[in-house]
Amino acid sequence: MVIGEKYEVLEVLGKGGCGTVYKVLEKSLDRILAMKETKLVSGTEREVYEKETRILKTCFHPALPVIFDSFWQGERHYMVMEYVEGITLKEYVDRHGKVEWKQAVKLCMDLGEILSWLHTRNQPIVYGDLKPDNIMITREGTVRLLDFGTAGLEEEQEEYANGCYASFGYAAPEQKKGKKAEITSDIYSFGAVIHYMLTGEDPCKPPYIRRKLRECDGALPKGLETAVNRCLKEHPAKRYPSVKALLDELDNQKYREPLTKMLFWGRRILEEILTGASLYFAALAILRGTQGVDFAESKAWFKCILFLTLLLLWRFLTACPGFFKKSYRLEKNIWKTEKQGIGLFIMLAMFGTGAALGVNAEREEKLPVTVYDETGCKVCVQERAVYPLTGAFRLEIPGECFEQEKVSEVTVTLTTSDSNAVFVRQFQVCPKKKEQYAKSSIENQR
Amino acid sequence: MQFFTEYVWKKGEKASKNEDSLAICQMVAGRRRCLMVLICDGIGSLEESEKASGFVTEQMIRWFYQTGPRLLGRKRSGRSLENAVRRQLWRISGQMAEAFQDRKTGTTFSMLLLVQKRYFIWNVGDSRIYRKIAKDIRQLTEDDTRAGMLTGCIGTFPFRKIHFYRGRLKRKMSFLVCSDGLYRKLAKRDLQALLAAGTAAPEKIKTMLKEAADRNRLKGEKDDISGVWVKAE
Numbered sequence: 001m002v003i004g005e006k007y008e009v010l011e012v013l014g015k016g017g018c019g020t021v022y023k024v025l026e027k028s029l030d031r032i033l034a035m036k037e038t039k040l041v042s043g044t045e046r047e048v049y050e051k052e053t054r055i056l057k058t059c060f061h062p063a064l065p066v067i068f069d070s071f072w073q074g075e076r077h078y079m080v081m082e083y084v085e086g087i088t089l090k091e092y093v094d095r096h097g098k099v100e101w102k103q104a105v106k107l108c109m110d111l112g113e114i115l116s117w118l119h120t121r122n123q124p125i126v127y128g129d130l131k132p133d134n135i136m137i138t139r140e141g142t143v144r145l146l147d148f149g150t151a152g153l154e155e156e157q158e159e160y161a162n163g164c165y166a167s168f169g170y171a172a173p174e175q176k177k178g179k180k181a182e183i184t185s186d187i188y189s190f191g192a193v194i195h196y197m198l199t200g201e202d203p204c205k206p207p208y209i210r211r212k213l214r215e216c217d218g219a220l221p222k223g224l225e226t227a228v229n230r231c232l233k234e235h236p237a238k239r240y241p242s243v244k245a246l247l248d249e250l251d252n253q254k255y256r257e258p259l260t261k262m263l264f265w266g267r268r269i270l271e272e273i274l275t276g277a278s279l280y281f282a283a284l285a286i287l288r289g290t291q292g293v294d295f296a297e298s299k300a301w302f303k304c305i306l307f308l309t310l311l312l313l314w315r316f317l318t319a320c321p322g323f324f325k326k327s328y329r330l331e332k333n334i335w336k337t338e339k340q341g342i343g344l345f346i347m348l349a350m351f352g353t354g355a356a357l358g359v360n361a362e363r364e365e366k367l368p369v370t371v372y373d374e375t376g377c378k379v380c381v382q383e384r385a386v387y388p389l390t391g392a393f394r395l396e397i398p399g400e401c402f403e404q405e406k407v408s409e410v411t412v413t414l415t416t417s418d419s420n421a422v423f424v425r426q427f428q429v430c431p432k433k434k435e436q437y438a439k440s441s442i443e444n445q446r
Numbered sequence: 447m448q449f450f451t452e453y454v455w456k457k458g459e460k461a462s463k464n465e466d467s468l469a470i471c472q473m474v475a476g477r478r479r480c481l482m483v484l485i486c487d488g489i490g491s492l493e494e495s496e497k498a499s500g501f502v503t504e505q506m507i508r509w510f511y512q513t514g515p516r517l518l519g520r521k522r523s524g525r526s527l528e529n530a531v532r533r534q535l536w537r538i539s540g541q542m543a544e545a546f547q548d549r550k551t552g553t554t555f556s557m558l559l560l561v562q563k564r565y566f567i568w569n570v571g572d573s574r575i576y577r578k579i580a581k582d583i584r585q586l587t588e589d590d591t592r593a594g595m596l597t598g599c600i601g602t603f604p605f606r607k608i609h610f611y612r613g614r615l616k617r618k619m620s621f622l623v624c625s626d627g628l629y630r631k632l633a634k635r636d637l638q639a640l641l642a643a644g645t646a647a648p649e650k651i652k653t654m655l656k657e658a659a660d661r662n663r664l665k666g667e668k669d670d671i672s673g674v675w676v677k678a679e
Contacts, residue, residue, distance in 0.1 A: 336468045336672075337468075338467075339497050339500020
C-alpha cells in the first residue's frame with residue numbers, strides 16, 4: 001500500500017484510540033520512517049489533528065521525534081516522523097518485570113529532563129497523556145517520548161466539552177473530571193509511571209488498585225515512596241510544583257539511603273535509652289521514697305528491670321510498623337483473556353458527540369449529551385475511546401433542546417463493538433412551561 | 447511452601463476470539479503464600495462467551511486481592527472459604543444476568559486455591575483439575591455434563607450448585623487445571639508426563655504444554671486450549 005504517493009507501508013506498528021501507526025519506506029530517499037494516521041471524526045475540527053504537528057515542529061530535543069511531513073488525504077490526516085527503534089516501557093516491564101529502583105531512578109531522571117524541558121519553554125507545553133505506552137527505551141538505553149496527540153500549550157489548555165485525552169490509571173483526577181490539564185497533571189502521571197516501573201503493577205489491569213510502594217517492595221527507600229506519594233496527591237497544589245523539584249528529590253535518594261538508615265536506627269536507639277533511663281530513675285525515686293522498703297534487699301531491683309525490659313520491648317514492636325500490619329505482597333499476576341475493557345460493556349463514546357436522536361418527530365436533530373459517572377462527576381470521553389465503566393452513569397440532555405409543549409421521542413442506542421447486538425430504549429418527553437407544570441401538578445394532587 | 451506455575455493459552459479454530467480466560471495470581475498475605483489458578487471456558491454456542499469468561503476471571507482477581515489478604519491471611523476453615531467464593535460467584539451471576547438481560551451467556555468455572563498447606567477447588571462445568579502425588583494421578587473434579595451436553599455454568603442461567611473439594615497440600619504435589627480443549631484429545635501418557643515433569647526447568651514445562659496443545663490440534667481439536675500446570679515445593 002502506498003500513501004501520499006511516496007510512502008510505502010511496510011507494517012503496522014500499533015493501533016490506538018487516536019489512529020494507527022505504520023512503519024513506512026520513503027521511496028525517494030529510501031529511508032524508514034513512522035507514519036501516524038488519524039481519521040477525521042464528524043464534529044471535530046481539523047485543527048485538533050494538526051495540533052500534534054504544530055507542537056512537534058517547534059520542539060527540537062534529542063528525545064522527541066522529528067517531524068518530516070504532514071498532509072491530509074481525504075478525511076485522513078497523516079504525520080510522518082522519525083522511526084525510533086526500541087521497546088516501550090510497558091513492553092519492557094512485561095518482559096523483564098519490575099525495574100530495580102536505582103535503574104528506575106536513572107530512567108526517571110532522563111524522562112523528567114524531557115518533561116522539564118517541555119514545561120520550562122517560553123510557551124510551556126503540557127504533555128497530557130504520560131503513560132508507559134508512550135515512553136520508548138531505545139537500544140542504546142536512552143528514553144524517548146512519543147505520541148504528542150494530547151500535548152498542548154499550557155495557556156491553550158481548556159476544559160474539554162467533547163473529549164478528554166487521558167488514560168485510565170495514569171490520568172490525574174482533574175483530567176478525568178474534564179478540567180484543564182496543567183503541569184501538575186503531568187507530574188501526577190509521572191508519579192504513576194514511576195510506581196508502575198518500581199512495582200510492575202499496571203493500574204489498568206485488575207485489580208485496578210495502586211498499592212503503597214513499600215507494601216509491594218519493602219526494600220525501597222522511604223524517601224522514594226514519599227516522593228512518589230507526593231506526585232500522586234489528589235489535589236494538584238499538594239504535588240511537586242515542577243518536575244525539577246521532583247528530580248532533585250529523586251537524585252538525592254542514591255545518597256540518602258545508607259545515611260537515612262544510620263540516622264533512623266541511631267535515633268531509635270537513643271530514644272529507647274533515654275526512655276528507659278528516665279523511667280528507671282523515676283521508679284527508683286518512687287521506691288526509695290516509700291517507707292519501710294529496704295531497697296537493697298527487696299525484689300524492687302528485679303521488678304524495676306523487668307518493667308523496663310517489657311517497656312523497651314513494647315516500644316520496639318510498636319515502632320516497627322510492618323510487624324503487626326496485615327498487608328500482602330504480590331508475587332505473580334497473570335490474566336489472559338480476549339475480553340476488551342473493564343466490566344461488561346464497551347461503551348463507544350458516541351455520547352460525546354451528542355447522538356441522541358428524536359424519532360417520530362417532524363425533524364431529527366443531534367442534541368448535546370453530558371455524561372456523569374456514579375459519583376455525579378462530569379465525565380468527558382474522547383470520541384472512539386473506551387470509557388472504563390465501573391458503575392452506573394447518567395446521560396443528561398438540557399431541557400432547552402426540546403420544543404416546549406411538544407412530545408419528542410428520545411432513542412438511546414447501545415451497540416457492542418464486536419457484535420451486531422443492539423439495545424434500544426425509547427421514551428417520550430414533553431417539556432411544559434413551569435407555570436403550566438405547577439398548575440397541572442396541583443390539579444393532579446386534587 | 448513455594449508454588450511454580452506454567453500455562454498455555456491458545457485460540458481455537460471455532461470462533462474468532464479465544465473464549466477461554468485464565469488467571470494466575472499469587473501473593474503472600476500475613477506470611478501465608480496463596481495461589482489462585484482459575485480457568486473459565488466460555489460456552490461457544492452462546493453469545494459473547496469471551497466476555498462472560500473474561501468478566502468472571504476479572505471479578506475473581508479483584509476478589510482475591512481485595513478480600514484475600516483478610517480472608518487468607520490467617521487460618522480459616524474450609525467452610526468459610528467455600529462460602530466466601532460461593533457468595534462472590536452469586537454476585538457475579540447476578541451482575542451478568544442484569545447486564546445481559548434476555549440474552550444467554552455462560553462460562554465454566556474451575557478454580558484452584560492453594561493456601562499454605564491446603565488446597566481448595568471450586569468447579570462447575572466441564573473444565574477439569576487433575577492432581578498428581580507420587581505415582582497417583584487423579585481427576586479431582588466432576589464434569590457437569592450429561593450425554594455430551596453441559597449441565598452447569600456461571601452466567602445468565604439460574605445459579606447452580608458449585609462443586610467444592612479440599613485437601614492437604616503435600617510437597618511435590620502437582621496439579622493441572624485445564625479446559626476441555628486440552629484434556630479431550632490428550633493421551634493418558636501425555637497427561638502423566640505433564641504432571642510428572644516436576645523436576646524439569648520451567649521453560650521445558652512450558653514447551654511440553656505447548657507441544658501437548660499442538661498435538662491436540664493435529665488430532666483435530668478445534669476448541670480453545672487452556673491449561674495451567676502447578677507444582678508445590
